[in-house]
Amino acid sequence: MRALTWQGKHDVRVETVPDPRIINPRDAIIRITSTAICGSDLHLYDDVIPGMKSGDVLGHEFMGEVVEVGPGNQKLKVGERVVVPFVIACGQCFFCGKQQFAACDNSNPAEKADASELAYGYPMAAAFGYSHLTGGYPGGQAEYARVPFSDIGPIVIPDGVDDDKVLFLSDILPTGWMAAVNCDIESGDTVAVWGCGPVGLFAIQSALVLGAHRVIAIDHHPHRLELAKSLGAEVINFEETRVNEALAELTGGIGPDACIDAVGMESHGLSPDNLLDHIKVKTFMATDRVHALRQVIMATRKGGRISIPGVYGGVADKFPIGALMEKGLTLKTGQTHVQKFSQQLLDLILDGKLDTTFLISHRLDLEEAAEGYKNFKEKQNEFTKVVLKPKFTRH
Amino acid sequence: MAKKTTRTTRGDAPEATAKDPNPAAAGLANAEGEDTLIGRTVTINRPRQELYDLWRDVRNIPLFMVDVVSITPLDDLRSRWVMKGPGDTRFEWTSVIVEEEPGYLISWATEGDTDVSNTGRIVFIDSPNGRGTIVRATFTYDAPAGALGKLVAKVTQHDPRMQARRALRRFKQLMETGEIANAGSPVDDR
Ligand SMILES: NC(=O)c1ccc[n+]([C@@H]2O[C@H](COP(=O)([O-])OP(=O)(O)OC[C@H]3O[C@@H](n4cnc5c(N)ncnc54)[C@H](O)[C@@H]3O)[C@@H](O)[C@H]2O)c1
Ligand SMILES: [Zn+2]
Ligand SMILES: [Zn+2]
Numbered sequence: 001m002r003a004l005t006w007q008g009k010h011d012v013r014v015e016t017v018p019d020p021r022i023i024n025p026r027d028a029i030i031r032i033t034s035t036a037i038c039g040s041d042l043h044l045y046d047d048v049i050p051g052m053k054s055g056d057v058l059g060h061e062f063m064g065e066v067v068e069v070g071p072g073n074q075k076l077k078v079g080e081r082v083v084v085p086f087v088i089a090c091g092q093c094f095f096c097g098k099q100q101f102a103a104c105d106n107s108n109p110a111e112k113a114d115a116s117e118l119a120y121g122y123p124m125a126a127a128f129g130y131s132h133l134t135g136g137y138p139g140g141q142a143e144y145a146r147v148p149f150s151d152i153g154p155i156v157i158p159d160g161v162d163d164d165k166v167l168f169l170s171d172i173l174p175t176g177w178m179a180a181v182n183c184d185i186e187s188g189d190t191v192a193v194w195g196c197g198p199v200g201l202f203a204i205q206s207a208l209v210l211g212a213h214r215v216i217a218i219d220h221h222p223h224r225l226e227l228a229k230s231l232g233a234e235v236i237n238f239e240e241t242r243v244n245e246a247l248a249e250l251t252g253g254i255g256p257d258a259c260i261d262a263v264g265m266e267s268h269g270l271s272p273d274n275l276l277d278h279i280k281v282k283t284f285m286a287t288d289r290v291h292a293l294r295q296v297i298m299a300t301r302k303g304g305r306i307s308i309p310g311v312y313g314g315v316a317d318k319f320p321i322g323a324l325m326e327k328g329l330t331l332k333t334g335q336t337h338v339q340k341f342s343q344q345l346l347d348l349i350l351d352g353k354l355d356t357t358f359l360i361s362h363r364l365d366l367e368e369a370a371e372g373y374k375n376f377k378e379k380q381n382e383f384t385k386v387v388l389k390p391k392f393t394r395h
Numbered sequence: 396m397a398k399k400t401t402r403t404t405r406g407d408a409p410e411a412t413a414k415d416p417n418p419a420a421a422g423l424a425n426a427e428g429e430d431t432l433i434g435r436t437v438t439i440n441r442p443r444q445e446l447y448d449l450w451r452d453v454r455n456i457p458l459f460m461v462d463v464v465s466i467t468p469l470d471d472l473r474s475r476w477v478m479k480g481p482g483d484t485r486f487e488w489t490s491v492i493v494e495e496e497p498g499y500l501i502s503w504a505t506e507g508d509t510d511v512s513n514t515g516r517i518v519f520i521d522s523p524n525g526r527g528t529i530v531r532a533t534f535t536y537d538a539p540a541g542a543l544g545k546l547v548a549k550v551t552q553h554d555p556r557m558q559a560r561r562a563l564r565r566f567k568q569l570m571e572t573g574e575i576a577n578a579g580s581p582v583d584d585r
Binding site for chain 1 (some may be wrong): 438440526527557560561562564565567568571572573574575576577578579580581582583
């Protein structure tokens with residue numbers, strides 16, 4: 001089959017690779033109809049996540065048609081259309097029982113789990129197409145994918161509902177949603193969101209659905225800020241404004257009740273702390289670039305809440321631990337427990353309460369994936385979300 | 396020789412977590428002070444009898460332990476183990492169950508004089524907070540060819556500590572999900 005493979009920094013290529021096959025009884029094989037490029041994929045593209053091997057098939061946001069199911073799968077049927085969560089979870093361990101699917105103990109192969117146990121204290125769950133730290137499972141920017149524990153993860157989509165409406169149930173929609181849920185929003189709350197990429201935009205939409213009084217969004221791409229505005233947020237351009245001062249002014253001097261870091265480890269901005277972080281990453285004294293997160297911690301009101309959907313992988317330098325403690329902040333974060341939110345979010349989409357299609361700026365053939373990566377990285381203003389379709393014919 | 400430390404100075408921590416562990420104090424048959432002690436605990440969301448039964452039948456062990464060439468039962472208590480070592484080497488020994496309490500404990504040791512002597516003990520305890528079964532495995536081994544052997548083992552991924560950790564993970568996966576996680580990536584085979 002054809003699949004997008006990682007070769008090294010800023011080098012991804014569509015190549016012919018072996019077709020996936022059923023390995024374990026609960027597996028299924030999906031013929032992919034739509035798959036997207038994520039901000040998380042850019043961290044791999046920029047080679048800031050360890051544990052990649054050349055030839056790895058990328059992609060963790062995908063959906064398609066079930067073409068084969070293993071003998072241990074009593075749920076899925078051939079021919080059903082499904083969206084696949086990016087987190088691979090067994091459904092039977094202690095963590096899955098608590099609906100902490102992104103903490104599943106059983107999906108990361110035993111010989112892969114050592115690395116994240118060493119890095120984080122306990123081994124991480126597996127994910128599709130996201131480095132060998134999380135299993136090294138081939139991803140879904142491909143014609144076909146093997147889905148383990150397919151009786152737990154994939155959610156069946158009713159006939160007649162377009163791919164574009166539901167594809168983002170795989171990751172960014174639940175990620176934006178969980179980011180807002182983690183803010184424990186109370187009535188009257190102002191929520192500030194750093195980053196108006198797909199995750200930030202969905203977090204804005206979710207915070208409003210979950211009852212935020214006001215959302216203030218921060219980015220520097222005019223088009224992305226416009227999208228935030230069209231969702232109902234007030235916006236701040238960080239290139240033109242002293243962000244934290246503006247946030248204090250806009251909230252009557254109190255500060256935002258909750259802040260969301262939807263930027264992650266590749267925060268932009270010409271500030272001394274960011275430059276220092278950047279130089280260290282370049283020189284392999286790797287600390288994550290936490291510029292946006294530092295700002296988030298400083299901006300949040302006393303006793304407020306911080307939610308971090310943005311991805312970090314290593315350690316941070318100059319982390320304002322004093323501000324966190326002295327102001328009595330609550331911090332929640334994590335890879336998204338996608339499976340926990342699938343049904344609820346599908347229902348909100350089908351009821352017309354959440355729209356995700358506004359985000360898609362480009363639809364490309366899978367063969368054009370490399371160009372999609374380049375543009376999603378370099379032309380962030382116009383390229384808000386790229387969807388890839390195998391054998392796509394433009395109308 | 397590891398020095399004796401009393402419980403009071405060490406608190407409630409298992410012997411295997413001591414900075415200076417004393418294998419002879421870990422409750423294992425035949426363990427000696429110079430042996431290497433490994434301990435690892437996992438919680439498995441299944442009834443303890445089921446876990447015990449699978450582990451007690453040595454023919455199941457290759458399901459979750461790699462580097463096994465063969466494990467052959469000799470009688471109800473004894474079995475012959477052939478394991479792959481670094482390079483083309485093979486290790487062989489006869490293992491004897493020296494103590495057992497059905498549904499709760501199995502303890503074993505190598506038989507006779509062997510240069511790969513090892514002992515082990517696995518207990519299955521009901522989790523007191525309702526999380527299934529706490530499985531605690533403790534092993535000691537006499538590293539083949541001393542320190543150099545240990546280094547070679549580590550570099551070639553035959554480090555017993557690593558093998559134990561991975562075997563317990565696979566055992567848990569098998570018992571909880573019915574399968575053993577496998578990325579199925581062509582890249583891994585390169
Ligand atoms: N927790 C999860 O499970 C999960 C899932 C998906 C994505 N993510 C992560 O969420 C983050 C965002 O993903 P995305 O797809 O929206 O990425 P993206 O790269 O498209 O968007 C990031 C946005 O942040 C903006 N930004 C950069 N620096 C900023 C700063 N200092 N202040 C304000 N805005 C700034 C950029 O201009 C950009 O618009 C990434 O780190 C991604 O890995 C996490
Ligand atoms: Zn994603
Ligand atoms: Zn699980």
